Amino acid sequence: MTYQTIEAQSIAGSLGAEVTGADLSKPLTNAATDDIQKALWDHKVIFFRDQDLSPEDHLRIAGTFGDVYRVPFVKARDDYPDIIDIVREEADAGKYNFGGVWHSDASFDECPPMGSVLYSLESPPYGGDTLWTNMEAAYEALSDGMKSLLDGMNAMHSAERNYGSGGYFNDDDNQSVAMDIKPSESGDARIAHPVVRTHPVTGKKSLYINPVYTVCFEDMTEEESAPLLGFLHGHAIRPEFTCRFDWTTHAVAIWDNRCTMHFAIGDYDGHRRHMNRVTVAGERPA
Ligand SMILES: O=C(O)CCC(=O)C(=O)O
Ligand SMILES: [Fe+2]
Numbered sequence: 001m002t003y004q005t006i007e008a009q010s011i012a013g014s015l016g017a018e019v020t021g022a023d024l025s026k027p028l029t030n031a032a033t034d035d036i037q038k039a040l041w042d043h044k045v046i047f048f049r050d051q052d053l054s055p056e057d058h059l060r061i062a063g064t065f066g067d068v069y070r071v072p073f074v075k076a077r078d079d080y081p082d083i084i085d086i087v088r089e090e091a092d093a094g095k096y097n098f099g100g101v102w103h104s105d106a107s108f109d110e111c112p113p114m115g116s117v118l119y120s121l122e123s124p125p126y127g128g129d130t131l132w133t134n135m136e137a138a139y140e141a142l143s144d145g146m147k148s149l150l151d152g153m154n155a156m157h158s159a160e161r162n163y164g165s166g167g168y169f170n171d172d173d174n175q176s177v178a179m180d181i182k183p184s185e186s187g188d189a190r191i192a193h194p195v196v197r198t199h200p201v202t203g204k205k206s207l208y209i210n211p212v213y214t215v216c217f218e219d220m221t222e223e224e225s226a227p228l229l230g231f232l233h234g235h236a237i238r239p240e241f242t243c244r245f246d247w248t249t250h251a252v253a254i255w256d257n258r259c260t261m262h263f264a265i266g267d268y269d270g271h272r273r274h275m276n277r278v279t280v281a282g283e284r285p286a
Contacts, residue, residue: 001039001042001043003035003038003039004031004034004035005021005022005029006021006022006032007019007020007021008043011243011244012242012243012244014134014137014241014242015043015044015045015132015243015260016043016044016045016243016245017039017042017046017047018046018048019039019046019047022035022036022048024051024053024057024061024252025051025053025054027060033064037064037065040065040254040255040256041201041202044134044136044255044256044259045243045245045253045255045260046253046254046255047245047251047252049250049251050248050250051119051250051251053250055077055080055083058083058276058278059080061117061254062278062280065115065117065254066280066281067280068278068279068280068281069106069114069281071105071106072109072159072163072186072187073159073162073169073181073183073184074180074182075182082278083277083278084276084277084279085275085276086099086118086277087176087177087178087179087272087273087274087275088176088178088268088273089176089177089178090269090272092176092178093270095173095174096179097264097266098176099264100264101211101212101263102133102210102212102233102237102261102262102263103210103213103263104135104208104210104213104258104260105257105279106159106279107157107193107208107214108157108158108187108189108190108191108213110191110284111282111283112257112285113279113281114257114258114280114283115254115255115256115257115279116253116255116278116279116280117254117277118130118252118253118254118255118276119250119251119252119275119276119277120248120250120274121249121274122272122273123251123273124268124271124272124273127266127267127268127271128265128267128268128273129244129267130244130245130253130262130264130265131244131262131263132260132262132263133236133241133242133260133261133262133263134206134241134259134260135207135208135236135259136199136204136205136206137241138206138232138241139196139206141235141238141241142235150195150196150207150232151196153195153218154194154217155192155193155194155195155208155214155215155216155217155218155229156191156214156215156216156217156218157190157193157213157214158187158189158190158191158213158215159188159189159213160187160188160215161213162213163181163187164183164185164187165183165184165185165187166188167183167187169181169183170183192218194208195207195208195217196208197258197259197285197286199259200283200286204259206258206259207236208285209229209232209236210233211229214229217229236261237261237263247273258285
């Protein structure tokens with residue numbers, strides 16, 4: 001895969017590439033914008049290091065992919081309502097860790113985000129890596145019988161376990177020190193999405209379930225759904241489908257939220273980690 005203005009070096013066999021040759025603090029030429037988009041479709045998550053971004057730069061990069069998605073339940077920055085601060089303080093040691101479970105962002109929404117642009121403002125001295133997994137590769141590796149079974153199924157997604165009225169964040173013991181996360185009754189809603197979705201740009205099929213927001217298959221109980229969902233979740237995070245990014249301060253990750261899951265590793269107790277995220281709106285999964 002070659003590009004006119006950038007180079008992309010894979011960091012793992014299945015997905016993820018580090019991109020060089022782009023200065024994201026400057027408005028991008030049309031050719032550079034096309035290249036970066038193509039690199040994202042090719043690699044599903046792309047990384048840039050040593051980028052000195054203002055909030056305006058950050059918003060402009062995200063804007064090349066689409067409209068901003070306002071993240072529910074998580075309070076945005078006061079000065080930039082389209083940017084969320086993702087912070088884990090020293091005092092969050094041993095508990096709170098935003099994104100510390102395999103998930104696809106906001107799959108509980110009717111139209112979940114297309115992707116995100118995540119920027120590191122402060123990386124801990126060690127740890128705090130993020131993992132991504134390739135849900136297209138996970139789908140491809142299934143047997144023909146399993147593929148045709150799943151092709152016709154829907155699953156129910158909900159924020160209920162995290163942000164619902166009985167969810168994790170409704171417990172005072174689970175509050176973040178720095179982030180303001182507001183559970184509400186709207187978090188209890190459920191929405192059906194296809195278990196196998198087709199990417200609107202590449203036309204490729206991928207698994208679209210995740211262990212946080214997918215509660216059951218449509219028209220089945222949670223108990224009935226758990227064995228197959230459990231198998232699929234374990235299958236989807238087989239190490240060969242994943243990549244791992246070791247953040248450095250001022251690095252950027254852009255991921256396609258439609259064909260990946262990710263996991264933020266909270267293994268840096270006693271240190272601070274601070275990220276900014278701009279989320280890009282997406283379409284209804286089909
Ligand atoms: O902090 C991270 O590495 C990722 C957290 C997360 O899940 C997200 O920003 O969507
Ligand atoms: Fe996330």
